[in-house]
Amino acid sequence: MSQPEHSRPWTAPTATARIDARVQLPGSKSLTNRALLLAALADGPSTLHRPLRSRDAAIMAEGLRALGAAIREVPGDGAFGPDLEIAPAPVTGGGSIDCGLAGTAMRFLPIVAALGDGPVAFDGDPHARKRPMQQTIAALQGLGVRVDADEPRLPFTVHGAGGVAGGELEIDASASSQFVSALLLAAPRFERGLTLHHRGERLPSLPHIEMTLEALRQRGVDARSTGEASWRVEPGPIAALDEQIEPDLSNAAPFLAAVVAVGGRVVLDGWPESTTQVGRMLPELLAAFGARSRVADGSLTVEAAGGEIPGASLDMHAAGELSPTVVALGALASGPVEVTGIGHTRGHETDRIRALIDNIAALGGRATELPDGIRVEPGPLAGGDWSAYDDHRIATAGAVLGLRVPGVEVDDIGATAKTIPEFPELWAAMLEGRDLEPGATPGPTGAGPG
Ligand SMILES: O=C(O)C1=C[C@@H](OP(=O)(O)O)[C@@H](O)[C@H](O)C1
Numbered sequence: 001m002s003q004p005e006h007s008r009p010w011t012a013p014t015a016t017a018r019i020d021a022r023v024q025l026p027g028s029k030s031l032t033n034r035a036l037l038l039a040a041l042a043d044g045p046s047t048l049h050r051p052l053r054s055r056d057a058a059i060m061a062e063g064l065r066a067l068g069a070a071i072r073e074v075p076g077d078g079a080f081g082p083d084l085e086i087a088p089a090p091v092t093g094g095g096s097i098d099c100g101l102a103g104t105a106m107r108f109l110p111i112v113a114a115l116g117d118g119p120v121a122f123d124g125d126p127h128a129r130k131r132p133m134q135q136t137i138a139a140l141q142g143l144g145v146r147v148d149a150d151e152p153r154l155p156f157t158v159h160g161a162g163g164v165a166g167g168e169l170e171i172d173a174s175a176s177s178q179f180v181s182a183l184l185l186a187a188p189r190f191e192r193g194l195t196l197h198h199r200g201e202r203l204p205s206l207p208h209i210e211m212t213l214e215a216l217r218q219r220g221v222d223a224r225s226t227g228e229a230s231w232r233v234e235p236g237p238i239a240a241l242d243e244q245i246e247p248d249l250s251n252a253a254p255f256l257a258a259v260v261a262v263g264g265r266v267v268l269d270g271w272p273e274s275t276t277q278v279g280r281m282l283p284e285l286l287a288a289f290g291a292r293s294r295v296a297d298g299s300l301t302v303e304a305a306g307g308e309i310p311g312a313s314l315d316m317h318a319a320g321e322l323s324p325t326v327v328a329l330g331a332l333a334s335g336p337v338e339v340t341g342i343g344h345t346r347g348h349e350t351d352r353i354r355a356l357i358d359n360i361a362a363l364g365g366r367a368t369e370l371p372d373g374i375r376v377e378p379g380p381l382a383g384g385d386w387s388a389y390d391d392h393r394i395a396t397a398g399a400v401l402g403l404r405v406p407g408v409e410v411d412d413i414g415a416t417a418k419t420i421p422e423f424p425e426l427w428a429a430m431l432e433g434r435d436l437e438p439g440a441t442p443g444p445t446g447a448g449p450g
């Protein structure tokens with residue numbers, strides 16, 4: 001098995017007892033990166049409390065710095081690490097931005113760069129060069145912005161010409177909701193705002209578009225849906241906002257799935273009363289596998305009996321980023337599990353459908369590809385190699401399987417640095433029933449200055 005230099009091989013721990021744990025998770029990637037971007041375009045300085053500290057958040061912060069914003073760490077409230085203070089500045093060109101493997105950075109920042117004056121060069125990790133970017137480039141061109149690209153993907157250069165007129169635009173966001181979010185986030189700074197229409201075969205991850213609209217409205221922007229696949233953002237100032245970032249509910253998925261796999265109980269602290277995060281669907285999704293959930297006093301408790309996991313058929317088009325965890329549970333189920341509506345996850349950090357099928361096969365299981373999803377057959381599994389493909393969610397899916405299958409060898413648990421660098425420590429603490437707060441074990445990459 002070839003491993004990149006930075007890889008951290010990890011034998012997924014097998015559960016030896018029922019789970020009884022209280023977990024606190026680090027901040028949401030999607031909320032942190034929206035808050036950073038909007039703060040950089042706002043009308044005054046903002047502070048983010050409990051921001052995510054991870055590779056994707058660091059990439060967003062670094063990209064915004066390259067475009068002129070000042071972002072610095074200031075003392076936070078202890079266990080959650082430093083806060084971030086963001087001072088906006090006029091968008092400047094002339095730099096270059098490394099998007100790593102962060103979809104939010106590679107889709108959101110080119111539109112911000114178009115507001116500036118001068119060229120900004122974008123590139124990313126080798127696999128980032130394979131992720132769909134055509135709609136970012138087409139949208140910029142449709143807005144009259146010059147983009148130099150040999151092919152419709154990274155690397156490319158955006159030539160800001162001092163502003164974007166905006167108006168009306170049509171895109172095809174079938175491959176990613178991030179194309180829509182990117183345009184809506186920058187649109188208050190377009191001279192005429194933006195009326196945006198999606199025309200295409202499907203629109204994945206609608207909750208993430210709702211999150212974008214809500215983040216804009218929280219900052220005084222008139223942003224709304226005008227139809228099933230149309231949105232309007234009025235031009236105007238983006239108000240500065242001090243915000244406490246919610247825990248990442250998508251990263252809650254493997255921890256809650258662990259209860260289904262093993263039996264027992266997990267209490268997740270900081271569960272928001274209401275949220276735009278797609279992870280809010282987890283209680284309902286896990287109920288399909290027999291879990292019971294309740295929310296009280298700001299915590300979510302998930303309980304499950306352990307033992308047999310029933311088969312299920314789930315359409316996850318709204319929640320593709322939760323699908324690797326659900327497929328991992330599917331491989332442990334006693335009936336077939338079908339997850340559909342996730343064709344677009346072939347364009348995520350890796351081709352997730354292929355990665356899951358191949359990894360499950362390496363453990364002796366059988367999963368097959370559907371036109372827009374995956375079907376997992378019940379059957380015995382044995383230890384074997386589990387490739388992370390630099391994908392945090394594939395790595396953590398291996399962790400879920402390892403709870404019941406001894407000897408699941410994840411080739412690089414370091415892939416979790418993308419959104420939850422402290423994953424191995426939090427996972428071990430959960431299995432041992434110890435409380436461990438995020439920030440207690442600082443991850444390899446913070447969102448602060450390098
Ligand atoms: O806007 C966002 O923060 C995200 C949108 C979704 O992207 P896709 O629509 O490409 O699935 C999601 O999967 C990704 O993890 C984060």
Ligand SMILES: C=C(OP(=O)(O)O)C(=O)O
Nearest residue numbers: 101102103104321348393
């Ligand atoms: C698809 C994901 O990430 P990205 O923001 O890189 O698209 C994800 O986190 O599941």
